[in-house]
Amino acid sequence: MSDRVAVLAHGKFPDRSKTANGIIRYADYEVAAVLDRDRPGERVADHLPGVADAPVVASFADVPDDVDALVIGIAPIGGGFDESWRPDVEAAIEAGCDVVSGLHYFLNDDDDLAALAAEHGVELWDVRRPDSDIGVAEGRSDEVDADVVLTVGTDCSVGKMTATMEIVDAAREAGIDACAIPTGQTGIMIEGWGNPVDRVVSDFTAGAVEEMILEKGDDHDLLVVEGQGSIVHPAYSAVTCGILHGAMADELVMCHAAGREAIHGYESFDLPPLPEYVDLYESLAAPVHGTEVVAGALNTADLDDDAAAEAAVEEFAAGIDAPATDLIRFGAEEVVEAIR
């Protein structure tokens, strides 16, 4: 695992660079610079409060310090490789840096980049390429000593990865030996390991989660599994369902974005009422492993003032019939309390 990194986010920092922001906020990496050719001279702290500051630069050549790796911190629709990034990736490899990518397009399958990496003795890490030894679940995740919590959601992009990381951090601050179980590319980049559950063979979806829980479950007291998608998503519910049954979670934390009324990108599909989500997740999980929604995480980033956010949180808590908060805005202590 690399210590000091540059993060590529051309044209998308900070509002459309979810992966870059996650790495800046949660990873153990020291971020030496963000690459965004539209914002050279700006600072990370201008845009993301409460994180370690770093310069925004136009290209890899402008990164002020030596770094160990370049991380691709944006994911265009479709997950392709933007050819405009190639000079920066090549410059990084030539400077002896590893390159970390969560794209669907695998850098290792790019003959030119693979040859250049071999020549310079650096590693291209495609975090979305699943390990070949992942197989079917055996229904054994409940055998581990740790308490298992799963973040579930009303939709994609409501903050499940963020909630997972905030809960782990707050649990550790409360003295609990907690560990995140990363299931998506950003979580995997942050933690430096994990299975990209949305990229495994569909028969192995639950197995990909179980494998991680069995690996970590006896070394920690609390595992927080990063959920994906939503159980009623027209495209991605398979991944959600596989994680739900593969994790055999003891408790669920329901994640939602304030004001979201229809499925993101599938606007003709209304979100069902919150109590229906609670019923669905609990009743679907029960035959494999009984579980309960014990807390909620509401993303209120779109609400300007705290009073509006508090009102939204209160309404959300009533909807799921459990304590809730915005973990970024108000802290995660309440959620950690609820899952203990």
Added chain:
Amino acid sequence: MSDRVAVLAHGKFPDRSKTANGIIRYADYEVAAVLDRDRPGERVADHLPGVADAPVVASFADVPDDVDALVIGIAPIGGGFDESWRPDVEAAIEAGCDVVSGLHYFLNDDDDLAALAAEHGVELWDVRRPDSDIGVAEGRSDEVDADVVLTVGTDCSVGKMTATMEIVDAAREAGIDACAIPTGQTGIMIEGWGNPVDRVVSDFTAGAVEEMILEKGDDHDLLVVEGQGSIVHPAYSAVTCGILHGAMADELVMCHAAGREAIHGYESFDLPPLPEYVDLYESLAAPVHGTEVVAGALNTADLDDDAAAEAAVEEFAAGIDAPATDLIRFGAEEVVEAIR
């Protein structure tokens, strides 16, 4: 598509050769012989009533007529290639036959077989290798003109593929322009096309079903989608959930095996009560597309006499609160009636 085939089922015909039996019973192929080295001299009709008869022979060399293809009709646990089959596969290729396989082990990745096939100008068809153009669902399966029925189940191996084929056949006999949507290797071999939904990338599970429905939906009046697994299966529920939301079915047919009380191969997991299955499938489907369990298909093959089978069917029908029958034992007309 080949016309006349030999079906390899060494050591497993007829009780553990689900794929071979499905092809013999439902495919348009003419089956010239079944290969089972343990039963040379026996006849297919000795074991499977109501199907076209054929000899059982010890090896490909003993197949009495010219055939166009050899079909691998058994699937060992793990889906590997049994080296004892190689002489028959090679003999078939050398005789100018295509080879059709639903194994996880892809014949096209076997350098020796691939070279031999190229030399003899024959095709190796790995039905479990997904098309590379399958992608995420768009939530559009409800746009087709056809009525869409999905077979769902209480577990794996309860008869969803069989129910699908029986319903299509009975619907056609009733004058309905029906089409099966095959999602597993046997269904794909029988129909000669289809997407192996359990082998696609998990993010594309629903998309693999939608793609088939959009392709066929305007050319037929009834699509019967072959379901997989069960919505509460510890390992395979992801596939089931993706098919449920990808199909956007108008009606569901619940499949069950008489006497099954625990999940096959996962015996520590009890099957929930039948009404709970109905609730789960319907309530999980509803936010994407409203649907209803309108009929049931009970597999009573383990019950010797018809009276016991009738009693089991009656109890099952009460459990799902819908008309039910054993489609093999008593015919599929009642189910076709219920979905009209």
